[in-house]
Amino acid sequence: MARAAATRDWETFSSAGGIQVMTEVEDTDRFQIRSMIATDPPKHTRLRSLVNRGFTPRAVAKAEASVRLRAREIVDAIAPKGEVEFVSEVSSVLPVAIICDMVGVPEPDRPRMLDLTNRLLGGGDQEYGGNKESIARAGAELREYGLWLAKSRLAEPKDDMATTLVHAEIDGDALPPEDLGPFILLLIAAGNETTRTAISHGLLTLTEFPDERRRWLEDLDGRAVTAAEEIVRWATPVMHMRRTVTRDTEFAGVRMRKGDKIAMWYIAANRDEKQFTDPYRFDVTREPNEQGAFGTGGAHFCLGAHLARRELIVMLTELLRRLPDIHVSGKPEKLRSNFIHGIKRMPASFTPVR
Numbered sequence: 428m429a430r431a432a433a434t435r436d437w438e439t440f441s442s443a444g445g446i447q448v449m450t451e452v453e454d455t456d457r458f459q460i461r462s463m464i465a466t467d468p469p470k471h472t473r474l475r476s477l478v479n480r481g482f483t484p485r486a487v488a489k490a491e492a493s494v495r496l497r498a499r500e501i502v503d504a505i506a507p508k509g510e511v512e513f514v515s516e517v518s519s520v521l522p523v524a525i526i527c528d529m530v531g532v533p534e535p536d537r538p539r540m541l542d543l544t545n546r547l548l549g550g551g552d553q554e555y556g557g558n559k560e561s562i563a564r565a566g567a568e569l570r571e572y573g574l575w576l577a578k579s580r581l582a583e584p585k586d587d588m589a590t591t592l593v594h595a596e597i598d599g600d601a602l603p604p605e606d607l608g609p610f611i612l613l614l615i616a617a618g619n620e621t622t623r624t625a626i627s628h629g630l631l632t633l634t635e636f637p638d639e640r641r642r643w644l645e646d647l648d649g650r651a652v653t654a655a656e657e658i659v660r661w662a663t664p665v666m667h668m669r670r671t672v673t674r675d676t677e678f679a680g681v682r683m684r685k686g687d688k689i690a691m692w693y694i695a696a697n698r699d700e701k702q703f704t705d706p707y708r709f710d711v712t713r714e715p716n717e718q719g720a721f722g723t724g725g726a727h728f729c730l731g732a733h734l735a736r737r738e739l740i741v742m743l744t745e746l747l748r749r750l751p752d753i754h755v756s757g758k759p760e761k762l763r764s765n766f767i768h769g770i771k772r773m774p775a776s777f778t779p780v781r
């Protein structure tokens with residue numbers, strides 16, 4: 428797959444020039460959101476090694492236990508209602524709770540974190556500002572919050588990722604507290620926006636393909652892994668990543684010059700006829716399924732992919748087990764974005780369970 432080769436060849440296709448098609452280096456600096464995702468090795472490798480410490484087997488196992496508890500609590504809360512606004516009451520609740528638990532964001536601050544990541548990653552949508560100034564303000568607020576959290580963990584360490592990061596060292600030098608802001612942004616945005624989008628699209632897709640929904644219900648646990656992977660392929664929460672060409676090259680038969688910008692459209696690659704049999708067919712038992720929504724290897728492969736998969740599987744199986752007829756009952760309101768394949772609001776109905 429050509430996109431996979433481009434992802435791995437960071438020396439030719441650099442992330443340092445920005446990762447979104449409409450964003451330039453000066454924008455990233457002005458928004459105060461430059462983080463390891465917009466760097467190349469060896470700097471990226473050093474920064475990623477810090478974040479990896481927060482995704483140790485112990486930390487992920489602890490998070491997975493919380494996922495099941497939180498998912499049950501979410502279904503408990505909606506079960507008697509019969510009708511819900513799915514995004515605000517279900518799909519956004521689980522991921523933001525889990526990643527904030529891991530990072531160490533206090534409970535009262537979590538609605539604000541959700542709002543800031545909405546404004547930052549959905550900034551092209553009028554509801555979230557619709558301009559670069561509003562994106563810059565959200566970036567500045569996240570950076571300030573990260574600085575506050577870093578200083579609080581320096582003074583009072585806790586068992587969370589913020590403490591791990593602020594007490595870590597790169598080549599013998601401590602990570603400055605002010606640099607925690609971009610890490611907070613990356614972890615919360617990546618851990619929240621993408622999984623929320625996958626869960627939302629999961630219910631939408633199962634509503635649109637009732638035969639596949641019935642197939643999954645026939646063996647809810649046995650087909651959970653392949654069904655979740657197919658939902659991720661179908662949804663592709665992050666639709667593209669951009670790279671900057673660092674040297675003249677030819678790639679997939681196309682001549683490229685140093686300084687050119689290229690976009691890797693994951694949402695197109697996940698429907699590539701050369702990679703997937705009948706790619707426009709949703710199939711909860713699809714195997715093999717080498718979907719690329721988490722990246723396709725290399726330095727920037729999503730380090731939270733395992734946790735995201737678990738959240739998607741646990742949330743949807745909990746819903747289908749306890750509310751088997753839950754379905755989208757009205758037109759979803761989509762996010763205006765060419766980066767996040769988001770759903771802002773989506774009504775859902777089901778037979779109430781008391």
